[in-house]
Amino acid sequence: MALLVEKYGGTSVKNVTRVMEVAYNVRDRIKEGHQIVMVVSAPGGMTDELIERAKSINSNPRGRELDVLLSTGEQISIALMAMALENLGVKAISYTASQLGIITVGEHNSARIKEIHTEMVKRKLDEGYVVIVAGFQGVTPGGAVTTLGRGGSDTSAVALGAALGAREVDIYTDVDGVYSADPRIVEGAVKHSDISYEEMIEMAGSGAKVLHSRSVELAAKYGIDIHLRSSFNWREGTRIGEEKHMEKHVIRGIAATENLTKVSIEGRCLSLSDTIGAISRSGANIDVITHNYQRGRTEISCIIKEEYLDSALSAIETGEVSWRKELAKVSVIGLGVKSKGTAATVFDILSREGIEVEGVSCSEINISCIIPEEDVKRAQCALHKELIETE
Amino acid sequence: MALLVEKYGGTSVKNVTRVMEVAYNVRDRIKEGHQIVMVVSAPGGMTDELIERAKSINSNPRGRELDVLLSTGEQISIALMAMALENLGVKAISYTASQLGIITVGEHNSARIKEIHTEMVKRKLDEGYVVIVAGFQGVTPGGAVTTLGRGGSDTSAVALGAALGAREVDIYTDVDGVYSADPRIVEGAVKHSDISYEEMIEMAGSGAKVLHSRSVELAAKYGIDIHLRSSFNWREGTRIGEEKHMEKHVIRGIAATENLTKVSIEGRCLSLSDTIGAISRSGANIDVITHNYQRGRTEISCIIKEEYLDSALSAIETGEVSWRKELAKVSVIGLGVKSKGTAATVFDILSREGIEVEGVSCSEINISCIIPEEDVKRAQCALHKELIETE
Numbered sequence: 125m126a127l128l129v130e131k132y133g134g135t136s137v138k139n140v141t142r143v144m145e146v147a148y149n150v151r152d153r154i155k156e157g158h159q160i161v162m163v164v165s166a167p168g169g170m171t172d173e174l175i176e177r178a179k180s181i182n183s184n185p186r187g188r189e190l191d192v193l194l195s196t197g198e199q200i201s202i203a204l205m206a207m208a209l210e211n212l213g214v215k216a217i218s219y220t221a222s223q224l225g226i227i228t229v230g231e232h233n234s235a236r237i238k239e240i241h242t243e244m245v246k247r248k249l250d251e252g253y254v255v256i257v258a259g260f261q262g263v264t265p266g267g268a269v270t271t272l273g274r275g276g277s278d279t280s281a282v283a284l285g286a287a288l289g290a291r292e293v294d295i296y297t298d299v300d301g302v303y304s305a306d307p308r309i310v311e312g313a314v315k316h317s318d319i320s321y322e323e324m325i326e327m328a329g330s331g332a333k334v335l336h337s338r339s340v341e342l343a344a345k346y347g348i349d350i351h352l353r354s355s356f357n358w359r360e361g362t363r364i365g366e367e368k369h370m371e372k373h374v375i376r377g378i379a380a381t382e383n384l385t386k387v388s389i390e391g392r393c394l395s396l397s398d399t400i401g402a403i404s405r406s407g408a409n410i411d412v413i414t415h416n417y418q419r420g421r422t423e424i425s426c427i428i429k430e431e432y433l434d435s436a437l438s439a440i441e442t443g444e445v446s447w448r449k450e451l452a453k454v455s456v457i458g459l460g461v462k463s464k465g466t467a468a469t470v471f472d473i474l475s476r477e478g479i480e481v482e483g484v485s486c487s488e489i490n491i492s493c494i495i496p497e498e499d500v501k502r503a504q505c506a507l508h509k510e511l512i513e514t515e
Numbered sequence: 516m517a518l519l520v521e522k523y524g525g526t527s528v529k530n531v532t533r534v535m536e537v538a539y540n541v542r543d544r545i546k547e548g549h550q551i552v553m554v555v556s557a558p559g560g561m562t563d564e565l566i567e568r569a570k571s572i573n574s575n576p577r578g579r580e581l582d583v584l585l586s587t588g589e590q591i592s593i594a595l596m597a598m599a600l601e602n603l604g605v606k607a608i609s610y611t612a613s614q615l616g617i618i619t620v621g622e623h624n625s626a627r628i629k630e631i632h633t634e635m636v637k638r639k640l641d642e643g644y645v646v647i648v649a650g651f652q653g654v655t656p657g658g659a660v661t662t663l664g665r666g667g668s669d670t671s672a673v674a675l676g677a678a679l680g681a682r683e684v685d686i687y688t689d690v691d692g693v694y695s696a697d698p699r700i701v702e703g704a705v706k707h708s709d710i711s712y713e714e715m716i717e718m719a720g721s722g723a724k725v726l727h728s729r730s731v732e733l734a735a736k737y738g739i740d741i742h743l744r745s746s747f748n749w750r751e752g753t754r755i756g757e758e759k760h761m762e763k764h765v766i767r768g769i770a771a772t773e774n775l776t777k778v779s780i781e782g783r784c785l786s787l788s789d790t791i792g793a794i795s796r797s798g799a800n801i802d803v804i805t806h807n808y809q810r811g812r813t814e815i816s817c818i819i820k821e822e823y824l825d826s827a828l829s830a831i832e833t834g835e836v837s838w839r840k841e842l843a844k845v846s847v848i849g850l851g852v853k854s855k856g857t858a859a860t861v862f863d864i865l866s867r868e869g870i871e872v873e874g875v876s877c878s879e880i881n882i883s884c885i886i887p888e889e890d891v892k893r894a895q896c897a898l899h900k901e902l903i904e905t906e
Binding site: 140143144174177180182183185186188190192193200206207217222268269 | 531568569571572598599602611613614
């Protein structure tokens with residue numbers, strides 16, 4: 125008998141058929157004698173619909189009220205899941221974050237979990253219940269509803285796993301694992317059976333939208349394995365955990381992000397911190413910063429998502445500003461990136477493909493190149509073929 | 516400056532346009548210096564949709580989980596209403612029943628309000644906020660979400676008004692008051708400017724579905740006037756309060772209920788309490804009971820809604836059972852019913868119309884006749900014409 129902590133994403137509870145499919149599967153594992161804690165997301169698409177409805181009433185709704193609104197999606201899912209399990213003769217009980225006591229700190233819409241009261245969960249598990257917890261949401265010490273930011277249910281599940289002392293958390297979604305590249309783009313992409321926390325964080329940050337980055341950081345902190353898998357086929361997926369490939373430093377994945385814009389600011393006496401600070405306060409996440417100082421003139425450039433261009437432009441107060449749209453970032457990720465001197469190979473491959481590189485950023489396990497958006501698929505295929513398929 | 520407690524029903528917050536319309540109106544009254552507490556229902560149709568979704572997963576969902584599900588509708592409304600008011604520059608804050616402390620006792624799905632913590636409401640009113648409270652819902656002392664039964668938001672509003680010491684509660688809906696008969700059926704139906712609690716309770720119980728009966732009982736208990744009015748035209752509606760027509764005992768309304776069935780049980784040694792008890796436990800609300808004992812044989816009949824016929828039939832254990840479907844009840848309501856000996860006039864009118872009477876029940880202020888469903892519109896028109904229009 126084991127304690128299983130399982131998270132089900134929006135596509136896994138999108139409609140009655142999906143909810144029942146999950147309930148049947150949970151029942152089978154209950155019959156095997158396991159204890160199960162489920163963390164569920166809002167039905168697929170509902171959070172977007174609610175945001176749209178809010179924006180049609182108030183283009184800039186207050187965080188507190190937006191959280192009251194958005195938390196209803198998960199509340200609907202937990203109730204329906206409990207009903208589905210009870211219909212199969214399985215004792216089940218649902219809890220919102222307020223009811224359970226998932227205490228958060230920080231801003232509305234992007235709150236962080238401070239602590240989770242687990243007494244109730246433990247008691248109900250001991251009484252034979254499947255405990256169903258609303259993901260994505262929390263509550264302030266004062267009783268206001270909060271949410272953790274888009275994709276936050278992954279983090280709810282890992283935090284609950286940590287609080288309950290689980291060794292592993294299953295995250296069920298509509299893909300069956302982490303691939304070496306997007307299989308819709310790169311034909312030879314292969315599924316990893318395991319991948320390290322660090323590689324997963326880089327993958328997630330580089331466009332592979334399979335997991336909420338914060339959930340992986342939290343899993344690493346508490347030494348919990350995440351088993352990312354599909355509720356559509358229930359097969360073994362990818363385990364995200366401590367690095368297991370001793371010395372075998374390989375390239376593990378190619379990821380990409382599109383819709384990027386390069387903003388460049390040139391002038392005398394430009395302050396890097398003032399300039400980047402202004403753009404950052406405008407709401408844009410900043411990636412790949414370059415900074416040149418030559419003959420008394422400073423040039424600063426950075427990469428932001430195109431949707432933040434207007435607000436970034438109005439935030440910049442000094443210097444001559446220019447920008448280039450329709451860029452993308454292609455990233456090569458793996459613990460082997462640095463040790464093998466892969467950077468030169470990456471540039472060589474892109475050069476042979478005739479793809480121009482507008483900027484580069486490297487970490488210990490990630491080489492990212494900014495390239496024209498129109499070349500991004502070709503770049504992924506070429507890099508995957510030479511760096512992964514030929515290994 | 517006055518404290519206004521206002522309830523908005525589902526049609527008043529059904530979509531973005533309606534929510535904004537209500538918000539504009541509330542803003543105008545805030546500008547006049549009033550303090551406003553709003554109680555809002557789920558967007559029109561949403562509760563039915565949620566019930567349907569629940570039933571498609573579990574035909575008999577547990578009350579606790581159904582309440583978790585159904586309470587999301589009002590939660591959506593309070594958040595959207597707060598956003599709408601803030602968009603107009605009006606400070607507003609929303610509370611679910613759990614957050615505020617609307618403590619209930621009794622069964623899930625039909626809980627009763629025990630007490631309401633009003634400290635937070637008072638503080639926020641003093642700070643200049645419009646306070647928006649989710650109707651229909653409550654919370655047990657143990658923290659489980661409850662609901663008050665369909666139409667329960669009316670009761671939430673009156674209970675909140677009582678707790679805050681309000682003299683009047685405005686209930687905004689899609690009709691602009693209480694009519695002497697259904698205006699869609701009886702051409703000469705007139706709107707009452709006021710009506711007594713007792714008459715309103717009889718009207719509600721006899722098919723005029725404008726108000727949750729429990730809200731009227733509660734208003735009577737605390738001496739609060741209910742002002743029933745429309746958020747579609749904002750005109751003066753009907754005030755429900757203490758009887759004001761001293762000595763002027765009149766007929767105030769004609770109401771009707773359709774889809775009724777008469778169930779008759781005949782036999783030796785039938786026990787009235789056993790028979791009626793069995794039908795009642797099957798879930799049916801029982802109306803107009805008759806009981807005959809002649810030559811050693813007992814005949815018991817009662818009127819139930821047609822939807823309960825199957826369960827009632829399987830609950831009856833002894834006696835020969837027969838039934839008649841497609842019946843209706845037409846009710847003549849008013850404090851003048853008894854004093855004027857109206858019963859004979861009612862029977863005379865129906866008889867002249869050639870309408871057969873299958874059963875009768877009377878109270879101090881209500882004469883109800885069971886008649887064939889096909890005659891119910893004709894009966895309402897004839898009774899209204901002779902008893903109300905000619906007064």
